Amino acid sequence: MRMTPLRRNVLALLVKAGEPVKAYDLLDQMRSEDGSAKPPTVYRSLDFLMEVGLAHKVEALNAYIACAHCHDKGGAELYICGKCGSVDERHGAPEPLNAPTGFETQRSVVEHYGLCAKCH
Amino acid sequence: MRMTPLRRNVLALLVKAGEPVKAYDLLDQMRSEDGSAKPPTVYRSLDFLMEVGLAHKVEALNAYIACAHCHDKGGAELYICGKCGSVDERHGAPEPLNAPTGFETQRSVVEHYGLCAKCH
DNA sequence: TCTGCGCTTGTGATATTATAACATAACCAA
DNA sequence: TTGGTTATGTTATAATATCACAAGCGCAGA
Numbered sequence: 669m670r671m672t673p674l675r676r677n678v679l680a681l682l683v684k685a686g687e688p689v690k691a692y693d694l695l696d697q698m699r700s701e702d703g704s705a706k707p708p709t710v711y712r713s714l715d716f717l718m719e720v721g722l723a724h725k726v727e728a729l730n731a732y733i734a735c736a737h738c739h740d741k742g743g744a745e746l747y748i749c750g751k752c753g754s755v756d757e758r759h760g761a762p763e764p765l766n767a768p769t770g771f772e773t774q775r776s777v778v779e780h781y782g783l784c785a786k787c788h
Numbered sequence: 789m790r791m792t793p794l795r796r797n798v799l800a801l802l803v804k805a806g807e808p809v810k811a812y813d814l815l816d817q818m819r820s821e822d823g824s825a826k827p828p829t830v831y832r833s834l835d836f837l838m839e840v841g842l843a844h845k846v847e848a849l850n851a852y853i854a855c856a857h858c859h860d861k862g863g864a865e866l867y868i869c870g871k872c873g874s875v876d877e878r879h880g881a882p883e884p885l886n887a888p889t890g891f892e893t894q895r896s897v898v899e900h901y902g903l904c905a906k907c908h
Numbered sequence: 909t910c911t912g913c914g915c916t917t918g919t920g921a922t923a924t925t926a927t928a929a930c931a932t933a934a935c936c937a938a
Numbered sequence: 939t940t941g942g943t944t945a946t947g948t949t950a951t952a953a954t955a956t957c958a959c960a961a962g963c964g965c966a967g968a
Binding site: 727728747758762766768772773777778784785 | 908
Binding site: 790810811812827828831850 | 924925926927928935
């Protein structure tokens with residue numbers, strides 16, 4: 669598992685976008701430079717980036733973002749503005765108090781959709 | 789917007805399943821009775837059920853469940869066991885303390901994946 | 909240096925999930 | 939009863955994601 673030019677390129681595209689990007693939009697961008705990119709190319713790179721904590725999937729949008737807290741593998745809480753598309757990533761929410769007793773969480777998906785401070 | 793036999797049937801299938809169900813699995817079940825069901829049939833029914841708060845989408849699974857707290861339209865926190873597939877639905881988590889200032893949440897997706905008390 | 913192994917990428921096909929667009933039918937109020 | 943609204947039927951296609959197998963690359967050890 670190592671960083672490669674291909675993977676670095678995908679990460680760079682995510683960082684440059686600064687907001688959630690669809691896999692096929694990434695693919696289009698890669699194709700405009702490379703021509704030979706195909707879906708597995710981008711999905712594999714995204715899988716790698718998520719595995720090492722450099723990217724997240726925004727589940728309810730089927731989109732991907734660069735992690736704003738690089739080197740942090742844990743789940744993030746995402747605050748996603750429906751108007752301007754910005755995403756504010758937070759970490760470290762406490763364990764919910766109303767969790768079922770005995771439930772052992774391995775991965776959490778927390779996405780809040782609404783309006784950011786600038787957009788309302 | 790009213791409950792119809794078709795929509796009631798979709799809800800019944802969700803309730804009977806008792807766990808997250810894929811849209812196309814619902815479709816297969818409907819077809820085995822009806823024969824004429826097509827994707828828009830099931831997706832439209834699911835949209836209706838979610839709109840009135842009788843069903844939720846499990847975003848990270850692309851699956852749907854009956855709401856365990858019927859008549860509650862707000863977001864739910866789902867605790868999903870990766871081993872047995874059970875889903876425990878909770879409501880009423882407090883607003884996160886570390887939210888960005890000024891962010892106005894309209895909809896929240898909260899899904900915790902792990903092992904339920906019985907499965908570990 | 910060579911060789912073999914594991915990881916990475918290329919490539920074509922296909923699976924899965926979801927929606928668009930338009931036609932028909934059912935419901936219900938005026 | 940008629941006209942508008944809501945619901946369903948139907949065909950096609952869009953959008954998202956994975957499989958399977960081949961080829962390349964990089965490096966540890968012979």
